[in-house]
Amino acid sequence: MAHRIVGQPVGKLEGIGKVSGQARYSGDVTLPGLVWGKALRSPLPHARIVRIDTSRARALPGVLAVLTAQDLPDILVGRRMFDMPMLARDRVRFVGEKVAVVAAVDPDTAEEALALIDVEYEDLSAVFDPVAAIKAGAPVLHENPAAYEGAPAERPHPNVQSVLRFKLGDVEAGFGQADRIFEHTFRTQLDHQGYLEPHAGVVAIDDDGRIQVWASNKMPFRLKELLSHALRRPPEQIRVNLTPIGGDFGGKGSLMDLPLAYHLARVTGRPVKMLMRYAEELMAGNPRHPSVITMRTGVTRDGRIIARRVKALFNSGAYAAFKPAPSVNLGGTAMGAGVYRIPNLLIEAFCVYSNNIPCGHARSPGEPQMVFAGESHMDMIARELGMDPADLRRKNLLRDGDHLANGHHLEHVRASDTLEAALKASHYAEPKPGPWIGRGMAMTHRHIGVGFTNARVRLETSGAVTLSIALPDTGTGAHLVLCQVVAEVLGVTLDEVEIEVANTDDFETDSGVGGSRVTHTGGRAAYHAAEKLKQQIESEASKHGIPAGALAEIARAAAKDGRTLEASHFYDAKAHADVTSFTAQVAEVAIDPATGQVTIRHFTTAHDVGTIINPIGHQGQIEGGLIQGLGFALMEEMKTEDGRISTLSLGDFKLPTIQDIPPLTTVILQDQVGPGPFNAKAIGEGSISAVAPAIANAVADACGVRILDLPITAEKVYFALREKVAR
């Protein structure tokens, strides 16, 4: 079906504010009388707090308040499992945990005051490795985790936060039918989302007691609920004001410093701003879980997978508070089955407490870890069986009518088409151009997210259309997509649609941004609201005998009768559609045998997608996710030494730069089967997860070295090559 505006490569509406410096992020918000909050953080991974003396800090001119846990109600915070104190009470459990907070007239005075707080600690024995943490006799982080609100019931060890299991068939019986069984263990690193805007928030308490919040938070209504819980204030007393967010990638959904900013505002009677420094992000943000994943797969002689058992340990750090899913685990764990039909399957994922930074959600949570393990494992199996890795995949790919590990039923399965498209575009089957060059493939798929969104559209008397929505702009271009949908439905130009970013007073609820849902849920809410408005316009036009296209005239006629033409829609998608989106990627790498350096000579990414509403934004999601995946594959790592992050700046924690991007070929396989407006699917999390295994498989192809732990650094490749020569 041809569209006028849907599918057009238009630039971003919000762009003018962003390129001119006028866009106001949370950290840019200023209010009369604003003061600054700063937190003092624990230097120790596990210790008892013996004493805190704040008297010197309180005496510093310009300091308005100093709070410790003793000054706050004994309330634990979190997103699903509420196990984290706002300030450490009696005990710290990771380096970077907040023990005191200061409000001062400017940020420098606040920093100075922190240095004047004396804390006496008594060391406790600590545990850092997730394997060690669940052994008998390991130091226990929380005496009684089962007592925490939202705590899952199953707990095989006191240091286990949660267990998530996916089962198909009978895994032991399946292994009994296997001709060959392969087992490999993989590790992935602690990785930060890498958004360049550290967490920022401003809290003000109005004269009437209303709590106003500006925060880099992508789920404003959930934030309102969580704040209501943390502050013990009724939700209607809290208003979250939306601002643009300087990058999310899954990391901007928790309370972070907001409860403390509230208490400082309450005590000082002034609005309070709290900005995390990037070093604080790297020691106390909510990064991607590191993992230890063992994959055991049974295959028949001809390469059919008959059974798989996956055990994943996620090193969750000192608190479970940052995980938003009801399972208090990572849903991406289901990707242990990859893109394959596996009749007998058991996946078990354990989130484990340790004296490290507490982890949270990051773009496609759990999937880059699982897909690295699973797709590396597939190539290792293929090599052992003497099969081409493409053939092993072809034999086992999902087909129409299959079920995923999480029970989700699939139709319109394009796994095979996507793989073949990537192989063709990458010239996979052609001879390699030289020695030390290799090619590797990997696949994944990603669901189209579900959730709920409210949208309201109004016809102005100028003839323009206003779309009101309470979904924050995290940079994905969703606002533009929604405006395109509205313009398409109403038959107006894109310039005639304006977006009005609402706040939490303006709507009942919204599930916010994340989980590859916004084009679907926001798009459908906007679509149906626009459809309703269109009907109103048509009936108004016929009532007054005005042509249906004369929008200003119609709106003015309605206004004369005292009416505004306006329609709302609440779209609530509870269940996943029977479709998913496949990704197949091929990396071509060159290895420098003298240094182990890996260079990506070319990268190919193929995606099975729905209707593309904005090709610029769509491609931007593919490219951004892919380079984030490349950073995960090759360079990003928050290194820890006894729980202390030793890479505390963006100089040491290496994000990819513009010099690191490889030549790229994108292949789009478009279908009209998505649940989104105009049959759109999702794209935001499709390109990240297969990058690392595609590169790992290419490295193995190039030089016979198999890297089992990320990132694939030159050092690892160099030493593995030396070891190989020595053998």
Place this chain on the structure above:
Amino acid sequence: MIRLTVNGTVHELEVPAYRTLLDCLRYDLGLTGSKEGCGVGVCGACTVLLDGKMISSCIALAGFADGRSVTTVEGLAQDERLHPVQQAFVDAGGFQCGICTPGQVVSAKALLDANPNPTEAEIKEWMVGNLCRCTGYYKIVESIRSAAQRSRA
């Protein structure tokens, strides 16, 4: 007392010796376009031009700019008309969340001032100090190439 010319306007102000240029711009002058990302001169979100040359304002002291001329992202547009670099970033999708964008467009402007017709390799070399997590950089390269073309046209 220091004297700063910011985007053509002269400001005389009293700041503590330790005040960074970034904090001075953001909090003393209210120019919040320049952003603090890494805070250690690595990410480029705070890039401004000091007498036409790029610096990281988060690691420069305000006093260092005394008597000199500072151009921030707010100073690029002329009479409400976006600078060609800014317009190209909008049209080609050179930004997503926008937090690094002020630094990107300031650096890109400095590049085109120095080299109106850069190759792709020259763009990548010049822009290496401006991190972006959202775009994967492809569309930043495209935006700068397109801005160069527009400026020549």
